[in-house]
Amino acid sequence: MVDFPVIDLENLTSQRDNAVEKLMAACAMTGFFYVTNHGISHQIIEKIFTVSRELFDLPLEVKEKYPIMDNIGNMRIGQERLVSMDLIDYKESFNFPSSFNLATDDQLPSTIKESRKETENFTRACHAVGCKVLRALAIGLGLEAEHFVKGHTYGKASGGIFRLLRYPAIPESVDPVSTVRAGSHSDYGTLTLLFQEPPPAGSEKIASGLQVNVDDSWHDVPSKKDCIVVNIADLLSFWTEGRLRSAVHHVILPAGELKNTPRYTAVFFMHPNSDHIIEPTPSAIPAPFPAKQDKDGHLVASFGPSPFTYKQTGKEYLWRRLNLTYDFAAY
Ligand SMILES: O=C(O)CCC(=O)C(=O)O
Numbered sequence: 001m002v003d004f005p006v007i008d009l010e011n012l013t014s015q016r017d018n019a020v021e022k023l024m025a026a027c028a029m030t031g032f033f034y035v036t037n038h039g040i041s042h043q044i045i046e047k048i049f050t051v052s053r054e055l056f057d058l059p060l061e062v063k064e065k066y067p068i069m070d071n072i073g074n075m076r077i078g079q080e081r082l083v084s085m086d087l088i089d090y091k092e093s094f095n096f097p098s099s100f101n102l103a104t105d106d107q108l109p110s111t112i113k114e115s116r117k118e119t120e121n122f123t124r125a126c127h128a129v130g131c132k133v134l135r136a137l138a139i140g141l142g143l144e145a146e147h148f149v150k151g152h153t154y155g156k157a158s159g160g161i162f163r164l165l166r167y168p169a170i171p172e173s174v175d176p177v178s179t180v181r182a183g184s185h186s187d188y189g190t191l192t193l194l195f196q197e198p199p200p201a202g203s204e205k206i207a208s209g210l211q212v213n214v215d216d217s218w219h220d221v222p223s224k225k226d227c228i229v230v231n232i233a234d235l236l237s238f239w240t241e242g243r244l245r246s247a248v249h250h251v252i253l254p255a256g257e258l259k260n261t262p263r264y265t266a267v268f269f270m271h272p273n274s275d276h277i278i279e280p281t282p283s284a285i286p287a288p289f290p291a292k293q294d295k296d297g298h299l300v301a302s303f304g305p306s307p308f309t310y311k312q313t314g315k316e317y318l319w320r321r322l323n324l325t326y327d328f329a330a331y
């Protein structure tokens with residue numbers, strides 16, 4: 001059993017109660033942890049899930065007016081297959097720019113346009129939480145606090161995505177062998193913040209389906225009251241030459257009565273500014289996977305889920321990564 005630690009954001013910011021050490025230990029092992037005392041109110045989180053329900057409840061022909069383009073828009077059930085064409089991801093999603101103030105009217109169905117201000121406030125709050133974690137990580141690595149944050153500016157162009165997801169109830173007709181809720185993958189960016197709706201009353205003990213792969217076995221990441229699940233994503237792992245780990249995760253079909261309940265999540269994917277150049281991190285902590293020179297003299301990562309060249313911008317990385325994946329299969 002892996003115990004994903006719960007980290008108090010206030011303690012992290014004020015460097016109390018070994019919170020930074022706890023965070024660094026989690027990031028060296030699994031890259032997954034919970035953040036509590038994050039200051040994002042219940043009301044705004046509930047509002048986001050209300051907006052999400054209204055959005056997915058729109059008629060199909062309305063949702064299809066917003067097809068995914070440049071990684072923004074709607075993906076219908078089965079469109080995104082994270083593992084292979086043989087494994088269906090039984091989910092639908094809507095991607096918006098993580099700096100929601102950059103969303104153009106034509107990217108927003110009426111339901112979310114009506115809640116533009118609240119949604120923007122939510123994304124600003126998520127960004128602020130992510131920046132606090134990035135500062136603590138920089139401090140934990142012995143760097144100046146703003147090392148990562150200065151490449152993450154709210155309101156500036158980036159590959160960052162705010163994503164709403166609905167995993168529908170599982171009909172009897174679904175083949176459990178060729179279907180998952182989300183196939184195994186690691187995230188592309190720097191940090192991911194995941195909000196899981198609390199399970200319905202009476203189902204608290206049933207796992208939500210999100211699992212993380214640690215040392216070749218899968219571990220449940222249950223929804224925890226008032227907590228955000230945060231994980232290190234691939235780019236931050238490359239950036240730090242593997243000092244911070246980005247773990248593979250997936251969402252399996254639920255068990256028991258949760259099969260009959262749709263699952264809603266809201267995900268805030270942080271990416272650096274499009275023009276931010278990613279160099280290896282100058283930390284005194286030994287890197288598990290130091291950058292090396294390739295035969296053409298480029299500085300490249302010596303590990304990871306895809307080739308990675310240093311000294312490229314956030315934008316170059318993201319587009320190379322997306323192009324390696326068919327049909328925008330990930331983000
Ligand atoms: O919805 C979830 O629990 C996880 C979603 C996820 O991993 C992703 O969208 O990258």
Ligand SMILES: [Fe+2]
Nearest residue numbers: 185186187249
């Ligand atoms: Fe993910």
